Amino acid sequence: MTNMIGEAWRAGKSFVTGLNITFKEMVFRPAITVFYPDELDTVPAWFRGIPLLKTDLLTGEYNCTSCGLCVEACPVNVITLEWHQDPITKKKVADRYAIDMSRCMLCNYCIEACPFDALVMGMDYELCKVDPENMVYEMEYLLRLGLKYSSVAQPGPKAKKGALPPWVFHELTGATEEDIQDEAGFLGRAPQAKGYTPVLKAQYRKEETVVDQPPAPAPAKVEAKVAVAPAATPGMVPPDQPPANPGGTESGNKDGEEAE
Amino acid sequence: MEQAKELLVNMGPQHPSTHGVLRLMVKLDGETVTWCEPDIGYLHRCFEKLSEFKTYPQVIPFTDRTDYLAAITNELCFVEGTEKLFGDAIVVPERAQYIRVLLAEFQRICSHLLALGAMAMDIGAITPFLYAWRDREKMYSLFERITGGRMLYNYLRIGGVRNDLPAGILGTPTDGEDKADQTIWGFINYFDSYVWPQWEALVTDNRIFQWRTQDVGKLSAANAIAYGASGAVLRGSGVKFDLRKNLPNAIYDRFEFDIPVGKAGGDCFDRWIVRAEEMRQSSRIVKQALAWLAENPGETMGKVPRILKPPKGEIYHRIEGARGEVSCYIVSDGGTNPYKVKWRSPCFVHLQLMPLICPGQKIADVIAILGSIDIVLGEVDR
Amino acid sequence: MVALWNNLPHLVQIWLLGLGKGSLILVWCLANFAFAMVLERKVSAWMQNRVGPWRSGLHGWLQAIPDLLKLFVKEYIEPRNVDRPLFILAPLVGFLSAVLIWLIVPIGPGGTAMNLDIGIIFIAAITGYDVIAIFMAGWGSNNKYSLLGAMRGAAQMISYEVTLVMSIIGVVMMVGSLRLSDIVEAQVNRGFFGWFLLPQIIGFGVFIIASLAELNRAPFDLSEAESELVSGYHTEYSGFRWAVFALTEYIHLVGWSSIAATLFLGGWSGPNLPQVLQGLGNILNGLGAFTNVAGDAVSNAAVSIGFMNTGMWAWAVGFIWFALKTYLFVFLAMWIRWTLPRVRIDQLMDLGWKFLLPVSLFNIFLTGVLRFVAVNYNGLPVSLGSFTLRLLGLWAN
Secondary structure, eight states, X not given: OHHHHHHHHHHHHHHHHHHHHHHHHHHHSOOOOOOXXXXXXXXXXXXXXXXXXXXETTTTEESOOOOOXXXXXXXXXXXXXXXXXXXXXXXXXXXXXXXXXXXXXXXXXXXXXXXXXXXXXXXOOOOOOSSGGGGEEOHHHHHHHHGXXXXXXXXXXXXXTTSOOTTSOOOOOOOOTTTOOOTTOOTTBOOOOTTOOOOOOOOSOOOHHHHHSOOOOOOHHHHHHHHHHXXXXXXXXXXXXXXXXTXXXXXXXXXXXXXX | OOOOOOXXXXXXXXXXXXXXXXXXXXXXXXXXXXXXXXXXXXXXXXXXXXXXXXXXXXXXXXXXXXXTTSHHHHHHHHHHHHHHHHGGGOOOOHHHHHHHHHHHHHHHHHHHHHXXXXXXXXXXXXXXXXXXXXXXXXXXXXXXXXXXXXXOOOOEETTEESSOOOTTSSOXXXXXXXXXXXXXXXXXXXXXXXXXXXXXXXXXXXXXXXXXXXXXXXXXXXXXXXXXXXXXXXXXXXXXXXXXXXXXXXXXXXSOOOOOOXXXXXXXXXXXXXXXXXXXXXXXXXXXXXXXXXXXOOOOBOOOOSSOOOOSEEEEEEEEOSSSEEEEEEEEOSSSSEEEEEEXXXXXXXXXXXXXXXXXXXXXXXXXXXXXXXXXXXXXXX | OHHHHHHSOHHHHHHHHHHHHHXXXXXXXHHHHHHHHHHHHHHHXXXXXXXXXXXXXXXXXXXXXXXXXXXXXXXXXXXXXXXXXXHXXXXXXHHHHHHHGGGSOOOSTTOOSOOOTTHHHHHHHHHXXXXXXXXXXXXXXXXXXXXXXXXXXXXXXXXXXXXXXXHXXXXXXXXXXXXXXXXXXXXXXXXXXXXXXXXXXXXHHHHHXXXXXXXXXXXXXXXXXXXXXXXXXXXXXXXXXXXXXXXXXXXXXXXXXXXXXXXXXOTTOOOOHHHHHHHHHHHHHHHOGGGHHHHXXXXXXXXXXXXXXXXXXXXXXXXXXXXXXXXHHHHHXXXXXXXXXXXXXXXXXXXXXXXXXXXXXXXXXXXXXXXXXXXXXXXXXHHHHHHHHHHXXXXXX
């Protein structure tokens, strides 16, 4: 009898405690819901999304040299690479670079394997397709999405010890598809021969604040290249890290390392 | 007169609470279970055979996918096993060791949160499950910032970890709940001050929960050892055995923590209590690791050859995963691919306990037992 | 209009009245379903740090309409070898039992569709239909889970019906009538502290637990325990047939809540605006000369809106109080559902037969003793409660 009353008391007490907790959660705690289509959740800079191809925005050439290391590194064999040798430049030119995203594990091995910093894990995550057959992303698509993650000058693969590894993009240029204008059709072009000097055009829409800033000191040779840009399309200069070290793979890019 | 027959019920493969794709064949006499047999294999992905055709680093993302709720511990098992194969050739930097332990223990909290939440939901309390989910999302945000992936990290590497911790992720010991999804200290403090007491009050102390779990699914210590149980199931039966203490891998011998054991003879509530207490012990370990990591910067990747070719030999490596003893047996023939990988998953072993402890219980208890042994079907089938 | 009505034959009057009342009850039930269902989802969402339905209507409060529309156009999936008559009829029988409760609930002063003098017994009788519905659904579905759920449901509801009626008997003893409107009137006369909530606190507790079990709601939702039995007795139902089960569940919930409000919280009784103002004025006057001006003003205001004491106004106030009290219990049921785990079938039976039934019998005994004391010693407990109210001016006489 006492046992029963004690049990009833204990049970009642624990129920009241529980009810109190849920009531407090109801009244005092805000909802944690993210209203998805209206507001997009942010992803950290290290986010591993779809692997994308990077472009050197200065020359418009994609960084990929068709070496095939990513294909070898892929544990699930989703990367297809077909190439031919350019008879003039004697370089490999990729004919087809496709990733079957329906099977990709997003393991990052392809990016780690790439010695030319040609691949990046994108932050894009709304890549749904109605038909799973369409999940094979071709080179053009990867290059176009990858433009956002490309910068004027990429740091070399072994730029600085102890910093973030180069295959994690540390510099999101923040360019939208609108900003990336490709009037001369440079972008997505195979690497050219060494002596080749491209006729340059600004890739970015100018930001107002940038105009007043004094141009940063830069190597003379490169500055000459960049200087063409405002002339070609007035009022347009690359806003992001102006010619601090544009073509400099040899000296590395110190600014890029610190940003996280 | 026709004899009363038993009712054979197929729970699953499509059933709300079989934790994945599991088929439990249950014979019922009224509400009482007389016979129970798990039928597995719906999620088989040939992990072991597949590993023979991949190089050593390429196997790591596949180990993530065995127990996808505690991916780091699986990676740790395979990576440490491979390093053992190399002998002295690969030296893992100390900081990398600490990061490994930090993440493994953080992962254990994460995994146990879901285990407790799923068990509470199996018993009928849906709100605790949602709370578990809420807090787990915060942990996943942290994991995402550290490793780049939310569930499947592919973060550990043979010889270290893939990258150092990003700046500011550790936080300071004064970080509170507002930073729970930004710094590890923030989450740990939030966990200690809010999450754990809430679980205690909302579920553990709840009398209905105790009625449902106490004296249900009893597993004696002798049976637990005989069936090869490990982890919280073994400790819930009162056996004080934890590989982190008894056979420390990595640098677990440098940390202070206790091993909780069940006291009531291995029922579902014991397993629950052990899991809940283990989360607190894990938070202790995480705090110690955080204190060390904040003061000791350094390399996170040891010197490893570009092409990994372990010397000829074989190795059996066992570590304490979130669900029990995860271990792997790797045979190397000196090539780039492992000759053979055998994966021992605790869930596979624990699922075999179902025919032992289910008969005599009610059908609702079957679900409670299933929740208490905390299986992940991806690991059962591999 | 009145003349036209009076000229109609008696039989036609009865039929027309019945049709009108029936339609009103149906509309009222559907409105309650729409609100209670969204409320359930909202309450669960708030408790779980979510927002719940959000898109249809303002913050999703019209979610019931698209839900019902969707269920209406869905396919009716019928498994092989179902017992077709049972399978199709079962939702309707359950719906009937849920709706019929509303026949006798006084939703305002004199607002009862049928003022039955056997109200409580009528409730007990109606509840029996629900068991039949659940068992029809479970047996007709040709599914093992459904059968298990139906067996559980039948066992549970039959055993808790006994406890439920026993817990109400205390109230009936205090009032001396089975008629629900009499029970409300008794509580109106007794004042706030005379509501049967406090004098019948044991009966109230037993009633709440037993009615949760009777309603198949958590923590006693064994017949549709989704973690064990998929969905229990309505596993095989789809489309609008399933929707009728959902309708039943919520109409039942609101119906039982209204009965709980009627029995224990004084139904539609409650202070209206003039009474509140009068009480406020009394308090202000009692504080001293300083506040007398304000007190007089408030009292005068109370007198000037005294028309609210009578007629349609009184009815409206009564209805509002009734709805508030009803939804207090609805919220309580949801609150409990989203907090507590589910009990097991044997524990449920133990709780019902070994604990609640003895307790409710003890309550009957206790009520009898206290009633004896109250009658023979000039209503001691009643006067204690009413004393406080007289101070506040809330009690008229």
